[in-house]
Amino acid sequence: MRVLLHPAEHEIRLENLFHALSDPARLEVVRTLIALGSEQSCNSLGEAMAKSTFSHHLKVLRESGVTRTRVAGTHRYVTVRSEELNRRFPGLLDLVERSGPPALTDAAAAALSAARA
Amino acid sequence: MRVLLHPAEHEIRLENLFHALSDPARLEVVRTLIALGSEQSCNSLGEAMAKSTFSHHLKVLRESGVTRTRVAGTHRYVTVRSEELNRRFPGLLDLVERSGPPALTDAAAAALSAARA
DNA sequence: ACTAGTGGTCTACGATCATCGAACTTGGGA
DNA sequence: TCCCAAGTTCGATGATCGTAGACCACTAGT
Numbered sequence: 001m002r003v004l005l006h007p008a009e010h011e012i013r014l015e016n017l018f019h020a021l022s023d024p025a026r027l028e029v030v031r032t033l034i035a036l037g038s039e040q041s042c043n044s045l046g047e048a049m050a051k052s053t054f055s056h057h058l059k060v061l062r063e064s065g066v067t068r069t070r071v072a073g074t075h076r077y078v079t080v081r082s083e084e085l086n087r088r089f090p091g092l093l094d095l096v097e098r099s100g101p102p103a104l105t106d107a108a109a110a111a112l113s114a115a116r117a
Numbered sequence: 118m119r120v121l122l123h124p125a126e127h128e129i130r131l132e133n134l135f136h137a138l139s140d141p142a143r144l145e146v147v148r149t150l151i152a153l154g155s156e157q158s159c160n161s162l163g164e165a166m167a168k169s170t171f172s173h174h175l176k177v178l179r180e181s182g183v184t185r186t187r188v189a190g191t192h193r194y195v196t197v198r199s200e201e202l203n204r205r206f207p208g209l210l211d212l213v214e215r216s217g218p219p220a221l222t223d224a225a226a227a228a229l230s231a232a233r234a
Numbered sequence: 235a236c237t238a239g240t241g242g243t244c245t246a247c248g249a250t251c252a253t254c255g256a257a258c259t260t261g262g263g264a
Numbered sequence: 265t266c267c268c269a270a271g272t273t274c275g276a277t278g279a280t281c282g283t284a285g286a287c288c289a290c291t292a293g294t
Contacts, residue, residue: 054242057282096131238292240289257272258271
């Protein structure tokens with residue numbers, strides 16, 4: 001897998017975003033990414049699930065247009081496509097951010113504290 | 118079926134809303150309801166699919182908190198829970214409304230013209 | 235070049251979902 | 265009362281999804 005598929009901004013469809021965000025695990029990942037505010041290495045997130053499961057969730061988020069994944073050597077870095085999403089579907093990310101989680105998962109808390117250290 | 122289940126406002130969860138709205142047929146129904154702006158009889162919508170399928174979609178929308186269904190004799194009337202949704206998840210309905218449909222389905226167009234007549 | 239280890243994908247499987255036909259329930263007339 | 269109209273529920277089927285174990289690619293160190 002050399003090339004990662006990302007939809008262009010105009011190809012992002014609302015129902016695909018809704019589907020991507022309808023899974024609690026993915027919603028949590030996006031919330032964590034928003035909270036951290038910057039590019040994150042793949043392995044700093046999603047430690048609560050199997051690698052393959054997390055990889056699958058990242059693929060769904062990427063192909064729906066929620067996130068962008070950058071390849072750099074052996075690492076992959078994930079970001080939320082905030083500018084494009086705010087331009088095309090204003091308010092969506094605010095919704096995700098403000099509907100704060102009932103409680104942070106251990107993985108998310110670990111990622112948060114690691115990012116602050 | 119005497120009693121229809123509706124979640125209370127504080128029980129409405131974002132991931133359930135996202136899931137309910139991630140299906141194109143349901144998204145179309147909600148967009149039509151918003152466009153029409155008032156209570157609609159069940160049979161004025163969803164003529165593009167089987168009765169049982171439409172009934173299932175309405176159930177998903179209702180149980181996720183998107184719509185409210187009122188029973189009146191042999192008829193049921195559906196509304197979008199706009200006030201509650203705007204209070205709890207501000208911007209969500211605007212998002213659905215503004216991300217206009219690529220094209221109105223025949224059923225939706227029929228419902229629209231019927232409502233305008 | 236070989237090996238070890240890290241980082242990510244492929245494949246299979248169980249669960250959920252969307253769809254529809256058919257049978258059932260209920261209410262409103264003729 | 266008898267029948268139709270409006271919706272729901274049930275059963276079945278094909279598709280999609282979430283999960284995780286097994287597998288592969290790449291890098292660093294020796």
